[in-house]
Amino acid sequence: LIDRRSHIGGNAYDCYNEAGILIHRYGPHIFHTNAQSIIDYLSQFTSWRPYEHRVLAFVDGKLLPIPINLDTINHLYGLELSPAELEEFFASRRETVGEVRTAEDVVVSTVGRELYEKFFRGYTRKQWGV
Structure with a gap:
């Protein structure tokens, strides 16, 4: 060992x-x-x-489930998306990242910049100092 x-x-x-x-x-x-x-x-x-x-994140004054899922998006934005509509939602927000090199790249290329900023940026800075 x-x-x-x-x-x-x-x-x-x-x-x-x-x-x-x-x-x-x-x-x-x-x-x-x-x-x-x-x-x-x-x-x-x-x-x-x-x-x-079960993990909840405090975002925009609401406790929301994380990892980001259908319930997260519906509660955050006051929507009633179906699972298929959720994929369309993510597709409309994700950004193309050339070479994935950081956790930020992964999140932004999956769910978009706005959700990265709301859920991950502060945590990453607090946890890792970056």
Whole structure:
């Protein structure tokens, strides 16, 4: 096992703070896998809790589901788009990006500049300082 840090566990690492309270040093992180073999292996060492991950972003005074989906767009803009109309909505807003080099390029080429600005730009700046 190789880890860059002086402990194992990556971003899921937890430890006791000065007060003796168990904390997530890097904030809470959720384990994800679709591989049954990994679940079977880890099940030898742990029990599992059912968990449905839901994330909301506060945009334009509204709590909206993220990743951006049909509900996000309908609630943000007061629309009642169908799934087919959602694809047309994205197609009308996405921008052509020559070579995709950044997360911004991916988002802008998928859902457009406006949604990038509303949902991702501030997060990227806060999280990564760029």
